[in-house]
Amino acid sequence: MSIEVKELTKTYKQQKALDCISFTTSSNHIIGFLGPNGAGKSTTMKTLTGILPVEQGSCKINGVDITANPLLTKKSIGYLPENNPLYTDMYVQEILHFEASLHKLTNSKQRIAEVIMLTGLKDEQHKKIAQLSKGYKQRVGLALAIIHDPQVLILDEPTTGLDPNQIIEIRTLIQQLAINKTVFLSTHIMQEVEAICQEVIIIHKGQIKDHFLAEDRNVKYPGLNMEEIFVKLTIS
Template sequence: MSIVVKNVVKEFGQQKALKDVSFSISSGEIVGFLGPNGAGKSTMMKIISGLLPQSAGEVEVCGISNTDYNEVFRRKIGYLPEHNPLYLDMYVNEYLLMVAELYKLGNKRAHVDEMIELTGLGLEQHKKIGVLSKGYRQRVGLAQALIHDPEVLILDEPTTGLDPNQILEIRNLVRTVGQEKTVMLSTHIMQEVEAICERVIILNRGELLIDHPSTDLSRLEAGNSSTVFVEFDRQPVLEELQGIVGAGEIKNVSGYGYEINAQADIRKAVFDFAVAQGLIILTLTRQERNLESVFHGLTKE
């Protein structure tokens, strides 16, 4: 196992930011770490990276406890913190050489050049970090997280604040890197998880809510439930519409358009209803539940 988290608790004074969280991540997995604001994602990532001690429980990275925060442990992990703190007055090259020095890497120049190549920083390497765009700063953050060739990469919201092109570039980079490393990535973007990750872990209020292969997540909470959108040519009798077998909550979303929640696919019943009522159906679609709605459904009050 690359990462083993056993019964981890983190207390900040009276507040329990993590409450008995356990999971493990195998070597080579790319895992998305989701949860609403304040769920405990960053706290968990700092603990795994050995930068914050847990109040209780155990964490191991590549078989080494995070309490042994020694050189061997640090070499195993690359960490990109939330907000990517960087020395803005330093030049890209200078900064990466300093990071290589901190890891006591041999042939520092070669490592820096390799990172510049990997992260596409060639044209920016002689600039001060402070003048770089957010996307390029994020690449510098990734380069510092990767320069020592760690087995495990912990990325705390790596695409937050980036424009759509930069998001795609960083995602591709993470995907490339993820072919060889274990990656744990926190994000608020559901599509990111679908695009990059093989598995999703959701925290809510410090508790592990879901640990599931991400591609299956949309089926998880939804069960057989689905939402059907139907648009008629005129007003249906609402009581009759409600009488469709299996229909749950009905919402009028536009003119004669209705969203009907149901425990099954009720499109055929809606069609039969329209025929029986002499209504013409202009639109009839079943709306797939995406990760976003599943996540919302799972974490709402």
């Protein structure tokens, strides 16, 4: 197992954003985390990364409880939030050096070079982030998320706002990263789920509606594509 959530609950004032949700994912899978706006996706992701405290229930990353050992779990997580917060006045190389220093990497120069090649930033590495297209900004965000070589990547809508060519490029990069990492991503693009995800979790109104392997989809939902399954489980 890679991510284990048990009876996780989160309340904002009188509203339950998460209502006692539980799921366990496999390792080295791309897991699609789906749901309408306001379903609880970002709240779950922020809790898994330690940004939001666990109110009730538990979350484990590779068997380590994030409340009991937050620093250890954060070392094994890379996170790309939905609104990719970048310092746009910094150069690509500069922001990667900054991130490497935060993680206290001893081999920062070598690792930065590796990450630049892996994320396809070689020709952009000496540019200011403000000069980059949105697709390349997403690549910088992914580079920052993986610079410390985490075992688990949590990506909140990584292809939102990209053009079709950029979407394909980022999907391909995510698939490459998933060879030896677990990738937990949220998306509203059902084609994306069908193209790259091995597991699917659907959440609606703070509750898990289903969790299944992509290979079991046709047996569980015969004749339905992902969009039809999503609508079936989230219309209320």
